[in-house]
Amino acid sequence: MQESGHGDFEFERKFFVHDMPEVAASDPSPTMIVQAYLFAADGYAVRVRVQGPAPTNCDATPTDLVDALGESALGTMAAKGPAVGGTRYEAEREIDPLVAGQIVRRCEQVVAKVRYAVWLGEDGWVIDRFLGGNAPLVIAEVERGAPVVNLAVPEFCATEVSEDDRFRNEYLAFHPYDAWAERYRRELALLGPKFVHTLGRNRIAGS
Template sequence: MSESGFGDFEYERKFFVRELPAVAASDPTPALIVQAYLFSADGYAVRVRVQGPGPADLHATPGELVEALGEESIGTMTAKGPAVGGTRYEAERELDPMVAGQIVRRAEHVVAKVRYSAWLGEDGWIIDRFLGANTPLVLSEVERGGPVVDLAIPAFCVTEVSEDDRFRNEYLAHHPFGGWADEYRRELDALGPTFVDTLGRNQFEGT
């Protein structure tokens, strides 16, 4: 099932963040996520994930991070379909964490990140700080049980990337952000921020 717990679909909106916001420090138990993409094409993907308590050493390799999770980890396998209008098919099933960990350690295309959670207004938000080759990427997401409409958007959300395939984890597994971060920043400076305007009324913090 999806991370929001509402069956085999996820409803989310995703935003680019320039640096880890202060609200992330309010999460006393951030989670480490290390996930491998076994297949990815045309918006479809198969992902194996290992997740557990956040690590002390954020500079470890993905294999070392998986090993550090140990017995406290959770393993899952997820099949994803293409995203349309903030909605994406996502069927998630549990895996033995040892098996999931061994798959991730042997995979070629891996993403590692630390996930912080915070309740802001009426929504629960997650903030992902990416590690390794995807440093210094930070993304924030909000999920609901249905389409994410009339959203109150925090000030730390610089621009919306819900419909930008470059910020999907399966793309980042093959094309790490560290290799095109400067190019993206120049693009953002030139074009300015954009937000999806077909999902009700966006409300911006401080306006």
């Protein structure tokens, strides 16, 4: 979460991506994130995360991924509130990575992903490639220290999912994407792309 004058709040917008964009390869050191949800209901969640440099082999169990992160891992714990208009309460604090890893090992509701960070135009973006039961989901996310308005949306973003609770990590922890991926793709093909229009003017990057 970015530091800002708004305290424990994050300002982000999220987009569904059909396939990994080529620009993700420009990140020379992607991050592996393995996170467990201890509680999730009605938009509120408690999350424990372990993260570090992504290992060469990402096709492994969450326990193996935690092991692969080793001593260089960072451990965090976060309390989250419901998202409203691209704004969400998130109080995140660093905790002992060994403790965080042991918690993740013992939790069934786990999300693992590889995060690529890229700079596009005026904003820093992260592209998350989900693993395990949430593969082959790809989500692009932009975060600022204030509401994300007047956004230049990269062409690889198929539709905005900022207000679609199905794409929140805590939902994916309990309802893995692979169980409803085809249904969602049919829905997207039928209804077409959607973008939030209450946060200024959206434009496709380069247009």
